[in-house]
Amino acid sequence: MSIVLYIRLMDATTKQTPVQILIDEFGGLRALARAVNRDPAAIVRWKKSGLIPTSIQKKVLETAWDRGYELTPYDVIFGRD
Numbered sequence: 001m002s003i004v005l006y007i008r009l010m011d012a013t014t015k016q017t018p019v020q021i022l023i024d025e026f027g028g029l030r031a032l033a034r035a036v037n038r039d040p041a042a043i044v045r046w047k048k049s050g051l052i053p054t055s056i057q058k059k060v061l062e063t064a065w066d067r068g069y070e071l072t073p074y075d076v077i078f079g080r081d
Contacts, residue, residue: 016080017050019043022060025069035063052076 026032033040046052057076064071
């Protein structure tokens with residue numbers, strides 16, 4: 001299965017993408033970027049794809065948990081229904 005097909009399937013079956021969940025939890029795109037030490041442009045790229053790069057998923061989860069946000073690894077990988 002190609003990545004494009006996977007993303008389209010994910011968009012069709014998921015109401016909230018992993019990136020949108022993070023943006024909402026952290027209080028905005030810039031706030032998320034600051035929290036995980038990334039450029040806002042990087043977050044915009046994540047938003048376009050709907051996916052969080054695997055290289056940053058652990059850091060995102062740890063940062064969210066440190067701030068008391070209730071995120072699961074499933075949320076970060078697959079999003080929420």
